């Protein structure tokens with residue numbers, strides 16, 4: 001399936017900001033995508049799929065936009 | 076020696092030093108300013124008249140070695156909202172006031188003639204009122220520089236720029252930071268109150284005095300635990316690296332970044348103004364990504380942003396200001412935003428209120444969306460010059476809406492809504508609607524739980540649990556704002572079980588008392604209720620705890636959601 005992966009803050013270091021990928025099979029979870037990028041799930045603060053919060057073990061489908069943030073805050 | 080209250084009467088130009096009454100001894104920061112304003116200020120008075128009082132107070136732990144304890148609170152009746160107001164900032168003043176044994180400065184009355192301006196100087200011996208001529212009409216940077224050469228580099232400075240002199244309803248009060256740059260008690264127009272008293276600045280003398288600690292050993296031990304909780308927290312670490320502006324991209328991704336005067340929840344230029352871009356720009360231009368607004372801050376969310384020639388441009392470059400000039404006005408150029416930020420610091424005007432006002436002016440076609448250069452020109456040629464247009468903009472978003480007949484005006488109690496759209500992040504809408512001080516995200520930062528996954532999770536698009544979340548956070552915030560702690564300790568406090576008990580232990584060790592966590596919650600509740608009662612007595616009702624109607628009528632992209640809380644649901648906020 002084709003998905004868009006977006007990384008934020010220091011997750012971009014040595015990786016990318018945004019990439020369209022057709023490497024993963026339908027039903028792959030955000031967690032699996034994240035670990036395949038060499039990121040530790042422990043460091044992940046927020047996962048969004050199509051602008052909504054999503055769990056690491058949810059299922060991705062064709063055309064999804066996955067956004068991965070480390071633990072961040074502000075205000 | 077016990078702390079004192081310094082009372083300055085600007086009608087008679089006399090000062091008195093008072094013992095702290097017993098009922099105020101356990102208060103500091105916001106709890107102290109709000110209690111004094113509630114007790115001494117007639118709620119229906121004109122905020123710029125002789126009956127309003129400006130109260131300035133360090134937090135309960137300010138001046139000690141406690142990490143992040145250097146916030147100073149300013150309080151009064153607000154000329155922007157007409158409500159009670161407390162606005163806090165970092166800088167060197169809170170610790171200096173505490174070391175000088177000053178529990179609070181209360182400034183009351185006003186001079187009988189309009190022509191004379193004054194400064195106040197507080198030192199070991201007391202406080203004096205002095206006539207000021209040289210700095211009248213000058214900006215905050217000139218004040219900091221002149222006070223350094225006139226009195227000494229190490230003096231603390233609390234000042235107003237030209238906006239405060241002109242009594243604009245968005246004027247702020249500036250606090251000198253350790254590098255002689257500025258931090259601001261930004262919201263609610265307290266600079267206009269200081270201007271109405273005709274005080275240009277307050278200088279604080281350096282001292283070798285130390286703040287008394289009842290149990291130094293217990294204090295040091297608790298501070299060690301507290302500091303470790305802050306330093307080890309990953310969110311604190313990210314704040315150090317990217318500043319609060321790291322939020323641009325995540326709020327945009329969540330569809331809650333108000334754009335083009337609140338007509339969309341996403342901004343095409345978000346990458347250009349994001350924390351990531353800002354970090355890379357700062358590093359490239361040899362600025363500092365990490366910087367603290369006061370000694371003792373271990374989180375260091377501030378930064379030094381240089382211009383293209385690697386010269387200092389601005390610091391304390393915050394997400395909400397960048398959002399307001401950026402997404403809300405569609406300016407996607409960080410250098411224009413930095414230029415405007417620096418100008419607003421110098422003239423002493425709230426960068427959130429003023430930029431949201433510019434967004435409303437853009438909607439009224441006074442200038443075009445995205446025109447950063449014109450934004451800067453208007454600041455300089457109109458606001459700073461005090462022209463008619465400048466005064467309308469300087470009096471806030473509501474003022475621009477009224478002057479130009481705009482209906483999409485994002486304000487609650489006439490204070491501009493910041494950086495998070497209440498349709499797409501519903502918890503923050505509860506805070507905007509019910510806060511005792513008009514729309515203000517810092518009063519109950521539900522973004523933590525709605526978006527960032529801190530302190531649990533509550534779905535941002537659902538109404539469920541939002542009233543309770545906002546209430547709990549507003550209570551906790553009122554208590555934290557009394558300690559002198561920077562609110563950003565809350566991320567560690569919500570995440571790390573050792574953090575809050577250590578904070579309570581520090582309060583106990585400082586004063587030799589035995590507070591429990593419940594007592595701290597009770598303190599927060601009593602502050603909120605005191606503030607709410609002041610507002611009711613000033614003429615506010617539950618009907619003022621509402622968002623502007625356009626939020627209920629105009630769906631916002633990408634989620635196409637509206638604000639859908641009923642009046643009854645909103646009114647349950649005060650059921651405690």
Ligand code: SF4
Pocket residue numbers: 143165366367368369372373374375376377561562563
């Ligand atoms: S975290 Fe930021 S706002 Fe808070 S005390 Fe430190 S520099 Fe100041």
